Amino acid sequence: MRYGSVDIASVSSFVWITDESGKKLVGQAVATERQALQRIFRPHLKHGLKIAIEAGNQTLWIHDCLAQLGAEVVVVNPNKVKLIAESRHKTDKADAKILCELLRINALPTPVHVPSDEARSLRSLLNARRQLIRTRTQLCNTVRALLRQEGVRLPARGLNTQKAWQALLVPAYEHPHVAVIVKAYAPAFASLTASLRELNQELKQRAGTDPRVELLKTMPMVGLIAALTLIAAVDDESRFSSSRKLVSYAGLAPSVRQSGERANYGPISREGRHELRAVWVQIAHLIANDQRGPAKPLRSWFLKVARRRGKKTALVALARRLLTVALQMLRSGEVYDATRLVRKAA
Numbered sequence: 001m002r003y004g005s006v007d008i009a010s011v012s013s014f015v016w017i018t019d020e021s022g023k024k025l026v027g028q029a030v031a032t033e034r035q036a037l038q039r040i041f042r043p044h045l046k047h048g049l050k051i052a053i054e055a056g057n058q059t060l061w062i063h064d065c066l067a068q069l070g071a072e073v074v075v076v077n078p079n080k081v082k083l084i085a086e087s088r089h090k091t092d093k094a095d096a097k098i099l100c101e102l103l104r105i106n107a108l109p110t111p112v113h114v115p116s117d118e119a120r121s122l123r124s125l126l127n128a129r130r131q132l133i134r135t136r137t138q139l140c141n142t143v144r145a146l147l148r149q150e151g152v153r154l155p156a157r158g159l160n161t162q163k164a165w166q167a168l169l170v171p172a173y174e175h176p177h178v179a180v181i182v183k184a185y186a187p188a189f190a191s192l193t194a195s196l197r198e199l200n201q202e203l204k205q206r207a208g209t210d211p212r213v214e215l216l217k218t219m220p221m222v223g224l225i226a227a228l229t230l231i232a233a234v235d236d237e238s239r240f241s242s243s244r245k246l247v248s249y250a251g252l253a254p255s256v257r258q259s260g261e262r263a264n265y266g267p268i269s270r271e272g273r274h275e276l277r278a279v280w281v282q283i284a285h286l287i288a289n290d291q292r293g294p295a296k297p298l299r300s301w302f303l304k305v306a307r308r309r310g311k312k313t314a315l316v317a318l319a320r321r322l323l324t325v326a327l328q329m330l331r332s333g334e335v336y337d338a339t340r341l342v343r344k345a346a
Helices: 035-047 060-069 094-105 117-147 162-168 176-208 211-216 225-233 243-249 274-288 296-309 311-330 338-345
Strands: 002-005 012-018 024-031 050-052 073-075 254-259 263-267
Touching: 002 035, 002 094, 002 162, 012 035, 012 094, 012 162, 024 094, 024 274, 035 050, 035 060, 050 060, 050 094, 060 073, 060 311, 094 296, 117 225, 117 311, 176 225, 211 225, 211 311, 225 254, 225 274, 225 311, 296 311, 296 338
Parallel strands: 002 050, 050 073
Antiparallel strands: 002 012, 012 024, 254 263
């Protein structure tokens, strides 16, 4: 058996390969290119080859490149590889050597899940959508602040439509530059809105091919984007052995400091998929203010926790519970049933 590792960098990466006894066979820098990586690892395939790489922005294509070659590729969280993260002698060579040795002696932390092609595609589309919304919001806020200097105060959603922007082009402002700026920004808003519409349509089409989306939408306040965000993050629900694992993956688990028999619980870890955390905490906000039937048991539970722990803590707790319910639904294939939550509370 041969063991290898790659310390990935943008232009040149460092490769380390050893045999079963730990004897160094290769230790050199190579271009971070598909052919270069395959060329250096290919001669060792006949012995059986296992390669460790750290998670990063180039991980997915390198993982696919080496897996297609026939190697077993292990992706690890660099923050959990303490020997590398805490090393004072930090070089590409040293990092690759330590990573390879930890792989050889089976001392690496639990591997990072490598998402399927569909999950990768969905994550990219959702991320692009978030970026468009963020850019459009910044543009609207800039114009809103500019108009406020002119004494013009817009309602909360006063810049959300093309019609509203057209209305802004009509008035004669006290300072001519305001009209120039509004006129320059209006096409940008229209373009961003059109791009956002295209992405929403693509996401809607993809949702139509996945029955899990309609299943999750039976939960109160869960719409298309919330359902797709969870599906893209989870990818395969069977990889979570418990709901606690999913909660931790979303960064909603409380941080713990333990010494002896004493354990102190602090704020949430915020590790994991931030977009999953953001979306489902927002759903918790909506449910906390929803008095309709399907959300009633969840809201009652939220109010009970809020009286004891405060609203902020209760919202996070509700988000955790929502993810727990969602995971159970994905596993069972059964729609949301508020009566089950009532029976549990009783």
